Amino acid sequence: MARQNKKGKHGKKRTRINKRKLILLTVGILIVVFGLFKVLQTVFSGISVAKDNVGSLITAVFGAGEDTSKVNKEKQFDLEEEGTTEKKKYVVYIDVGHGGTDAGYKTNNGALEKDLDLQISKLVSSRLSSQGDISVVVSRNTDTTLSNSERVEDANKQNADIFVSIHMTGNEDNNAEGVQTFYRVGANDASDELATLIQKSVSAYVDLKDRGVTPFTFDVLQGNNMPAILIQCGFLSNPKEEKKLMNPEFQKDLAEGIYQGILSFLDTQG
Numbered sequence: 001m002a003r004q005n006k007k008g009k010h011g012k013k014r015t016r017i018n019k020r021k022l023i024l025l026t027v028g029i030l031i032v033v034f035g036l037f038k039v040l041q042t043v044f045s046g047i048s049v050a051k052d053n054v055g056s057l058i059t060a061v062f063g064a065g066e067d068t069s070k071v072n073k074e075k076q077f078d079l080e081e082e083g084t085t086e087k088k089k090y091v092v093y094i095d096v097g098h099g100g101t102d103a104g105y106k107t108n109n110g111a112l113e114k115d116l117d118l119q120i121s122k123l124v125s126s127r128l129s130s131q132g133d134i135s136v137v138v139s140r141n142t143d144t145t146l147s148n149s150e151r152v153e154d155a156n157k158q159n160a161d162i163f164v165s166i167h168m169t170g171n172e173d174n175n176a177e178g179v180q181t182f183y184r185v186g187a188n189d190a191s192d193e194l195a196t197l198i199q200k201s202v203s204a205y206v207d208l209k210d211r212g213v214t215p216f217t218f219d220v221l222q223g224n225n226m227p228a229i230l231i232q233c234g235f236l237s238n239p240k241e242e243k244k245l246m247n248p249e250f251q252k253d254l255a256e257g258i259y260q261g262i263l264s265f266l267d268t269q270g
Contacts, residue, residue, distance in 0.1 A: 088135035090266050092128055093160035095220060096121040096138055097167035100145025105170035105236045113168045113236060114143065116245060120233060121166045123255030128262065148219040156225045161269070162194055163228035164262065165220050168245060170237030177238050178209030182230045184221040191227040193268070198231060198261030205257030206250065208234055208241070227265075231258065 097117035098104035104113025118140075125136045137158045139151045155163045181199040183191035195213045203210040221228050233254055234241045244250045 089133035090162075090269075091135045091137060091158055091160045092262060092266075093155040093158060093163045093226075094121050094125050094128075094136060094138045095151050095155070095163060095165035096140050097165060099140050099143055102145055105168060107170070107236045107242050108239075109242070111236065111242065111246060113170070116168055116233075116236070116251075117166050118143075120251055120255050120258070123252060124164075124166065124258050124262075127255065127259040131263075134266070149223075151220055152223045155228075156223070160226050162262065162265065163221075163224050163226055164194075164198070164258070165218075165228070165230040166258070167230060167232050168234055168236050169232040170235055172237070174237050174239065176235045177241050178211040179203065179206070179234055180211035180232050181213050182216040182218060182221065182232070183213065184224070184228060185215040185217050187215070187221075187227070189227050190265075191221075191229060194227045194261075194265045195229040195231075197264045197268075198229060198258055201261030201264060202231070202233075202254065202257035205253045205260070206244075208244070 098114035099118070100114075102114065104117065106112055121138060125138055128134050128136045137155070137160060139154060140146055151165070152163075179199070179202050181195040181202075183195040192213065192215070199210070199213050202208075216230075218230050221230055234245050236242045236245065245254075
């Protein structure tokens with residue numbers, strides 16, 4: 001009597017699983033998956049390298065964030081000439097505080113205000129010059145002496161739309177702290193609005209006490225034919241604040257706050 005094939009519950013033949021083939025199939029799948037993983041890894045590695053190369057090219061052309069903790073006495077500022085300002089919609093005059101024989105405030109550690117003023121001004125000017133419709137003019141790009149009247153006269157000659165004078169400060173009270181922006185007493189040319197926007201922006205970008213906006217009779221804010229302000233970026237007489245102001249990363253944030261405040265004001269001018 002012929003042996004009957006065993007059938008399942010529904011009458012179909014049971015298929016015996018070949019374990020050897022199953023193992024080979026599993027190994028094959030793992031090999032394929034591993035191969036795909038290596039291919040994808042190579043592709044993404046290539047993308048990363050390409051990205052790094054692009055980043056290097058951009059850095060070579062436009063420059064990277066610089067360590068501004070040290071100032072080159074011979075050439076402290078290197079903003080290229082932009083040609084005639086008539087091609088630009090706005091002319092921003094950055095007045096770099098002190099300079100030359102006028103060192104400004106000197107800290108116990110030997111840091112000079114004139115150098116820090118230049119460092120911050122350089123960062124602000126570089127950010128502004130990246131805007132296609134803004135021409136940047138600086139009062140000094142080296143360690144030279146300028147009178148307040150020379151600064152004002154130059155800004156007027158350049159037909160500047162705004163005048164921003166950058167300073168630090170210090171006094172006998174080593175607990176005094178904060179950033180404060182000043183505009184000319186009696187000004188009716190939107191100087192107060194410029195001061196308010198810059199003060200607000202800087203206070204949002206850096207951890208400094210907000211000392212507000214104040215009208216004052218600084219000589220460098222007299223005779224300007226445009227909205228003009230003077231910002232005191234902090235107290236070098238305060239050791240904690242001096243440490244912040246000497247920090248390159250903090251300087252970048254401070255400069256960004258000034259830059260954004262200037263843009264906010266120019267936006268209101270149409």
